[in-house]
Amino acid sequence: MSLRERKKDKTRADLLAAALELFEKQGFAETTIHQIADAVDVSARTLLRYFPTKEDVVVSWVEEGMSVFLSSFADRPASEPAHVSLLASARAMLAHYQSQAEFYLTIERAIASSPAIRARKLEMSARLAEEVTELLRQRRGTAGGGDWQVLLYPALVFAMLRAVIGRWVAENGDRDLLALFDEASSLVTFAA
Amino acid sequence: MSLRERKKDKTRADLLAAALELFEKQGFAETTIHQIADAVDVSARTLLRYFPTKEDVVVSWVEEGMSVFLSSFADRPASEPAHVSLLASARAMLAHYQSQAEFYLTIERAIASSPAIRARKLEMSARLAEEVTELLRQRRGTAGGGDWQVLLYPALVFAMLRAVIGRWVAENGDRDLLALFDEASSLVTFAA
DNA sequence: AGAAATTTGGCACTGAGTGACTTTTGTGAA
DNA sequence: TTCACAAAAGTCACTCAGTGCCAAATTTCT
Numbered sequence: 001m002s003l004r005e006r007k008k009d010k011t012r013a014d015l016l017a018a019a020l021e022l023f024e025k026q027g028f029a030e031t032t033i034h035q036i037a038d039a040v041d042v043s044a045r046t047l048l049r050y051f052p053t054k055e056d057v058v059v060s061w062v063e064e065g066m067s068v069f070l071s072s073f074a075d076r077p078a079s080e081p082a083h084v085s086l087l088a089s090a091r092a093m094l095a096h097y098q099s100q101a102e103f104y105l106t107i108e109r110a111i112a113s114s115p116a117i118r119a120r121k122l123e124m125s126a127r128l129a130e131e132v133t134e135l136l137r138q139r140r141g142t143a144g145g146g147d148w149q150v151l152l153y154p155a156l157v158f159a160m161l162r163a164v165i166g167r168w169v170a171e172n173g174d175r176d177l178l179a180l181f182d183e184a185s186s187l188v189t190f191a192a
Numbered sequence: 193m194s195l196r197e198r199k200k201d202k203t204r205a206d207l208l209a210a211a212l213e214l215f216e217k218q219g220f221a222e223t224t225i226h227q228i229a230d231a232v233d234v235s236a237r238t239l240l241r242y243f244p245t246k247e248d249v250v251v252s253w254v255e256e257g258m259s260v261f262l263s264s265f266a267d268r269p270a271s272e273p274a275h276v277s278l279l280a281s282a283r284a285m286l287a288h289y290q291s292q293a294e295f296y297l298t299i300e301r302a303i304a305s306s307p308a309i310r311a312r313k314l315e316m317s318a319r320l321a322e323e324v325t326e327l328l329r330q331r332r333g334t335a336g337g338g339d340w341q342v343l344l345y346p347a348l349v350f351a352m353l354r355a356v357i358g359r360w361v362a363e364n365g366d367r368d369l370l371a372l373f374d375e376a377s378s379l380v381t382f383a384a
Numbered sequence: 385a386g387a388a389a390t391t392t393g394g395c396a397c398t399g400a401g402t403g404a405c406t407t408t409t410g411t412g413a414a
Numbered sequence: 415t416t417c418a419c420a421a422a423a424g425t426c427a428c429t430c431a432g433t434g435c436c437a438a439a440t441t442t443c444t
Contacts, residue, residue, distance in 0.1 A: 045424065115315055126310065156348055187340055187383040191380070199440095225431065240432065240433085
């Protein structure tokens with residue numbers, strides 16, 4: 001990894017750290033992009049090149065979790081029922097969260113604390129659900145899942161994920177994410 | 193109803209109409225608050241007194257639907273299982289949508305067309321889910337529902353609602369919302 | 385008609401975000 | 415090492431959303 005890339009990674013991480021600290025101390029709306037940038041000795045313009053919006057300084061980090069979901073999903077056999085693949089990939093993603101529990105706990109706390117950031121995350125999550133719907137549709141040539149499954153099941157699984165993560169955060173990460181997820185998913189049955 | 197109130201209602205409605213038209217023609221991001229206000233012969237300052245943000249010019253109108261959900265929910269017996277109440281109130285809300293199909297179709301189309309508006313709506317929907325969770329918790333003294341039901345079921349039902357409305361919009365309102373909802377809900381079973 | 389209350393407009397301001405241009409800094413070859 | 419090139423960072427000027435404040439207009443009530 002080149003010096004350039006290492007510096008970029010460091011700046012990204014520093015910006016996140018500074019943002020989290022300021023958001024916690026003063027709140028999201030009360031913190032300016034300029035303050036965050038100053039704390040890292042970088043211009044506001046540069047911050048906005050790293051992150052397209054103020055929300056993204058925090059929320060972009062959940063994309064990693066989402067890519068874990070997607071790559072797990074890609075590995076599932078196309079012959080598998082939709083809901084089985086989805087639940088398996090959800091568990092894979094949560095395992096990733098659990099493996100960096102402190103990190104994601106901090107981020108999710110910041111997300112939960114501000115309506116604006118939360119809105120952005122919900123939008124990302126909705127977009128991901130649509131992407132997964134599309135992937136399921138492409139399966140349909142081979143193994144199906146009706147029109148509804150393909151649309152509904154991703155939406156429901158992501159709603160479950162949000163609920164589970166929400167509770168995890170509310171309980172300060174005391175319990176295991178996968179255990180929480182299994183408790184939740186035992187209450188819902190998907191038609192095959 | 194006084195002249196003042198009638199005028200206010202008219203201005204609200206005019207602003208919505210102007211916004212929808214401009215958003216459709218040029219897109220949400222490309223339309224300024226000023227353009228919307230001009231189209232209604234009102235100052236931008238006034239627009240922002242009617243609607244706190246540009247997104248709200250469109251999205252605030254779904255609050256009516258939400259209040260239908262809530263008032264239906266309040267009428268359900270507290271002894272009823274959580275998911276029964278939730279599904280019943282969801283149907284009540286969709287019946288309201290269906291009764292003003294053209295109106296909601298137009299609005300939901302605009303919402304779907306812009307990530308920013310969609311994010312706002314998702315946030316509102318998440319907030320409503322939390323409110324309903326709170327109401328369910330208050331039931332628990334009398335008739336229960338475990339900790340998980342109370343958190344998870346509202347989240348899932350609202351996810352179902354979004355999926356159903358999404359499909360309804362995608363199909364141009366051709367099919368009946370309640371029929372769509374029943375199709376969707378037949379694929380999911382909630383543990384009692 | 386006229387005083388009181390409410391609504392609207394105008395203005396100045398902050399902060400997010402963008403585009404264009406210049407300066408700095410890392411990279412790769414001679 | 416040094417020098418040319420590319421990538422990144424900074425600067426500046428700008429647009430637009432949103433807010434607070436005060437003055438002008440409009441509605442309401444007497």
